[in-house]
Amino acid sequence: MECIRSYFPSGDEYVTEDALKNLRNYKYRAVDKSFLTKYLYRHYWEWAVTLFPRWMAPNLITLTGLSFEIIDVALVLLIMPDLEGPGPAWLYFAFGIGMWLYSTFDNVDGKQARRTGSSSPLGELFDHGCDALNCTIAGIVEASAFGCGISWQTVTIIFMTTASFFFSTWEEYHTGVLYLGYINGPTEILTFAVLACFASGIWGPQIWHVPVTQGLPLIGRLFPATWELMDALLALTVVAMVFGHCLICCWNVYAACKEQKRSFWATLPQLAQYFAFAVSCYVWLRNSTTILADNHLVLFLITAGTAFGRIVSKIILAHLTEMPFPSYTVQMIPLALGAVFSWLGLFTPRTELAFLVISSVFVVVAYLHWALVVIERFCEFLGINCLSIRPRKHREKTQ
Numbered sequence: 191m192e193c194i195r196s197y198f199p200s201g202d203e204y205v206t207e208d209a210l211k212n213l214r215n216y217k218y219r220a221v222d223k224s225f226l227t228k229y230l231y232r233h234y235w236e237w238a239v240t241l242f243p244r245w246m247a248p249n250l251i252t253l254t255g256l257s258f259e260i261i262d263v264a265l266v267l268l269i270m271p272d273l274e275g276p277g278p279a280w281l282y283f284a285f286g287i288g289m290w291l292y293s294t295f296d297n298v299d300g301k302q303a304r305r306t307g308s309s310s311p312l313g314e315l316f317d318h319g320c321d322a323l324n325c326t327i328a329g330i331v332e333a334s335a336f337g338c339g340i341s342w343q344t345v346t347i348i349f350m351t352t353a354s355f356f357f358s359t360w361e362e363y364h365t366g367v368l369y370l371g372y373i374n375g376p377t378e379i380l381t382f383a384v385l386a387c388f389a390s391g392i393w394g395p396q397i398w399h400v401p402v403t404q405g406l407p408l409i410g411r412l413f414p415a416t417w418e419l420m421d422a423l424l425a426l427t428v429v430a431m432v433f434g435h436c437l438i439c440c441w442n443v444y445a446a447c448k449e450q451k452r453s454f455w456a457t458l459p460q461l462a463q464y465f466a467f468a469v470s471c472y473v474w475l476r477n478s479t480t481i482l483a484d485n486h487l488v489l490f491l492i493t494a495g496t497a498f499g500r501i502v503s504k505i506i507l508a509h510l511t512e513m514p515f516p517s518y519t520v521q522m523i524p525l526a527l528g529a530v531f532s533w534l535g536l537f538t539p540r541t542e543l544a545f546l547v548i549s550s551v552f553v554v555v556a557y558l559h560w561a562l563v564v565i566e567r568f569c570e571f572l573g574i575n576c577l578s579i580r581p582r583k584h585r586e587k588t589q
Contacts, residue, residue, distance in 0.1 A: 205511060213311045218309070223374075239305060262284060310572055311568065318503070340487045356501070
């Protein structure tokens with residue numbers, strides 16, 4: 191056992207004792223401008239939390255919510271592995287219900303923490319860590335609901351979900367506030383995604399692949415004549431994400447840096463980490479001999495999505511423990527190597543698939559080790575359990 195452990199970093203390499211001491215300064219701050227949240231969902235979530243027993247830990251609620259999305263991906267692999275279909279109508283309703291339940295559990299976990307007096311920095315790390323993984327998991331489900339298939343449409347959906355989440359995490363690191371705008375991904379965009387799943391269940395996913403002039407009769411002529419409705423929707427969403435989210439994140443970071451008398455320009459190189467991730471994925475896929483051609487896209491996305499989960503979770507950890515902004519993660523190595531090897535034409539279909547499988551195992555094992563060690567160190571320092579609630583007296587005694 192010790193021989194195996196020697197191959198992994200120690201807990202102190204992931205998060206030092208001095209960094210853990212900064213958890214005492216933790217204070218969760220969030221701003222949600224959404225009208226849907228204010229006038230509708232807030233009341234729904236306040237009612238939904240009463241359905242959970244008080245002994246149920248908030249992190250267990252978070253994990254249970256993520257499991258609904260994982261089940262949806264399993265259904266995709268079993269029933270519609272080409273991500274195109276059409277599948278049976280109930281499958282699309284299962285997609286929508288899974289997303290809705292994930293959203294509900296994701297918004298109830300914090301209320302359960304306050305309800306039971308078990309709020310902690312671990313809750314934010316665990317919650318946002320699951321959200322980071324779900325960027326890819328939910329993207330696969332939504333691409334299947336739209337009938338995008340093994341295509342660049344599916345890849346574009348993943349790029350949009352990961353890019354928006356990375357910018358939000360980068361913004362929170364510098365501002366100390368999780369900011370959700372008037373139209374944001376976890377609320378309005380997710381609501382649209384759920385309704386789109388139900389629409390596919392009623393009318394079939396082919397409704398998203400009609401000519402753009404038929405799907406958008408008023409503005410369809412503004413797009414290339416060869417485009418489908420889905421192409422136009424993705425293009426409009428990318429534009430909205432860049433100007434309505436990413437640039438606003440940059441502005442908020444600029445304002446925070448100005449207030450704190452720090453250089454905003456010094457923060458911009460930190461964005462290179464995501465662009466390195468996106469470029470590596472793009473180059474590998476563009477030059478791949480097998481991923482798109484032989485239907486290995488889901489395996490690739492799970493590999494890339496797990497690496498992305500580690501990238502942003504390290505940023506969240508740095509935010510909570512007041513550590514420097516992380517600029518590198520070892521799980522980027524397989525993606526970068528895959529991009530280089532495919533670009534140089536060194537892969538055959540068989541060797542590329544073998545490399546992808548090995549990369550997937552490496553990324554998942556490395557992620558799980560990091561997550562388990564960090565969670566254990568948080569629990570020991572804070573005197574709490576991850577998936578259960580310790581008696582209050584025990585927590586106070588430990589702290």
